[in-house]
Amino acid sequence: MVVCGDDGLVHRLAAELSGVYSESVTALLPGARTDRRQPSVMAVRAAALFGRVTGAVGVRGQAASGGAPAQPVRIVEAAEPDDEALIEAGVQHAEALALVYDDDETNIHAALRARRLNPRLRLVIRLYNRRLGQHLEHLLDQAALVSAPDLDPEATDASTTVLSDADTAAPALVAAAIAGSSKVIPAGGALLRAAERPPAAEGGGGAARERALCALAILSAPRDAAAGGGSGTDGGSGSGSGAGADEPLLLPDDEEVARAADRGTMVLETVTHTGPTLPPSRFAARALPLGSFFSRRLRWSLAGLAAAVGALAVASWLVTDEDPAHAAYLSLLDLFAIDDPAIGEPLGRQILQLLSGLTGLLLLPLLVAAALEGLGTFRSASTLRRPPRGLSGHVVLLGLGKVGTRVLARLRELDMPVVCVEQDPQARGIALARSLRVPTVIGDVTEEGVLDAAKIRTSLAILALTSSDTTNLEAVLSARASKPGVRAVMRLYEDRFAAAVYRTLRDSHPQALTRSRSVSSLAAPAFAGAMMGRRMLGAIPVERKVLLFVALDVKSHPELAGLSVAQAFRPGSWRVLALDTTAPGDRRPDLAEPAPPRGGERRSGLDWNLPADYVLTSDDRVVLAATRQGLADLLGRRDRTAPPPSAPDGRTADAGRG
Secondary structure: OEEEOOOHHHHHHHHHHHHOOOOOEEEEEOOOOOOOOOOOHHHHHHHHHOOOOOOOOOOOOOOOOOOOOOOOEEEEEOOOOOHHHHHHHOHHHOOEEEEOOOOHHHHHHHHHHHHHHOOOOEEEEEOOOHHHHHHHHHHHHHHHHHHOOOOOOOOOOOOEEEEOHHHHHHHHHHHHHHOOOOOEEEEOOEEEEEEEEOOHHHOOOOHHHHOOOEEEEEOOOOOOOOOOOOOOOOOOOOOOOOOOOOOOEEOOOHHHHHHOOOOOEEEEEEOOOOOOOOOHHHHOOOOOOHHHOOOHHHHHHHHHHHHHHHHHHHHHHHHHOOOHHHHHHHHHHHHOOOOOOOOOOOHHHHHHHHHHHHHHHHHHHHHHHHHHHHHHHHHHHHOOEOOOOOOOOOEEEEOOOHHHHHHHHHHHHOOOOEEEEEOOOOOOOHHHHHHOOOEEEEOOOOOOOHHHHOOHHHOOEEEEOOOOHHHHHHHHHHHHHHOOOOEEEEEOOOHHHHHHHHHHHHHHOOOOOEEEEOHHHHHHHHHHHHHOOOOEEEEEEEOOEEEEEEEEEHHHOOOOOOOEHHHHOEOOOEEEEEEEOOOHHHOOOOOOOOOOOEOOEOOOOEEOOOOOOOEOOOOOEEEEEEOHHHHHHHHOOOOOOOOOOEOOOOOEHHHOOO
16 A cells, blocks of 8 residues: 655554554655655654654664554655656555645646556545546546556456545534534434443433444443553454453444443444524525615615605696506606606696606615615625624534535534634635625634634534644633633644643543544545545544444445345444445445435435345445454455554554544
8 A cells, every 4th residue: 555645644544554454555755855864754753653763764764663563654755746756655566545645736646647657556535626536536447447458347446536534524523513522424414423321230221222223332341450451453353252341342242232231332323413503594594585685764765755756647647637657657757857848838737847856856866875785785695694693502613724614514514503713714615604604703713802703602612623733722722711611622633732632621621521633533544445445434443443334335245245134244343234225326436425415305315224134135235334354354355463553652553543
């Protein structure tokens, strides 16, 4: 596996492939080729994350420390991913390549070069532009078939997958703000949460367990001593009956759940928002009522002028003995001063003409005022809304960049009231906030009064998603000063800094929920799953183990085809959770994205209540949860028994960040 990038995602992804999947990984990092004797900052940070020490030469860092990973990560430095750098990284013989540069153009150029060097290469590309990503997938897949006519699609998976780290991380950030948990999987427009339930003896059973879709794991038994608690691998072989009570059991059957009634469980349930929402007319209306175009005083003035014109028309009809239509026509000509003077005509006609001219003089300023008010109404309709009075139970979203924009869209899909705060009026998400009629405060969140303008005192949670760790921390501290019990979710990259912040805020405000998340750590499992050849819906950490959620076609796996849901269940390895009910030709390639709406309602397309006797056919596509080893068995991967690498603090790499 080859991973190329210039930010934290390349580090997380390489560690995920090496630690969770035990793959042989080469990381292509940006570095100065002018001095190849010294490692770059990216290489030093990568070596520290992978648990290794760079050697004296520095460009590859082959020296390993005592805690070397199961599959060492090879580091190659290059100023840019050109042909020479890709060949040096081994793209010609690689199985998969991930291009996770922060610049879309760099990723596209590198993908075109890599497809030319190796048509059989599986490509995973990081792009923010969804529409461009769809076209690029089709283009690169066609290029693979043209470059290698003998390519067998069934035997070689030379597919192209375009992902966005913002789209991948958004569901977990939204769930952390709404439900207080990041153990969330997006599937078909729904958000599924892995919730921990206490033992039945402590009141954790009953209705809460009945509402759960299924049991994902039996948690380890509570113990007084902080022991190691297992080897750190998820095993995944068998049902886990031989495991002790000091380690969790993944994907247990009903008998194991019944026997472990004194231990907590982790269950799968849906995430919904049941809090207050704003009326559609005030919060999400897309059209303005006609009455708001003109002020009340102007409307009354226009109505009075119309009545005066009508009275003049009636008077002209009575005075001149003309038919009503002709009398009204003459009154309008006099009103706009385009009729001949009434010289030599009866006195009544002359008086009416003077009154009509005077009324016409009054009409001109009213028409100008109406035009100005109409323009002002349209201008105000295109500006950002202010938070309305009485707003409460909302989420304060700080930052409308790439991640903040996707999070805003997810929150509005859940009908969650949101107030955005953004310093840059030209930020990426301002247009989306304007189109959704979301209240937005323009200003620096660190300045006095900005959070108060966003109604932080009556909010449910604050989501600090700016690109600056210190800004996010300062915003959360200011929010806690205004409302100590507010739920806080911060975007922090540095693990040690995030851990220190979390512990301090937890101790200072034990009654409030605090979460710190890294976008790269949330997105890495999905990118790693795509490199393994499957559309990963996500990964959920269970203590020191990890559960993977993936969508599979039944026809490609004899372990599932022709078996019922109960027979296909392998305790400790995999479990079928849902069935894609859409027709094979209409299925979406990425189940993490919601189905397009039909008839005004958003469709899911997934059946989460499969009967145990349902027989899986070759045309079915299912969503299943699997352990690492169980997924490796399903994919036909080679056996990897080496343990995952240990982090500097003694935790294993699959403990799950974020």
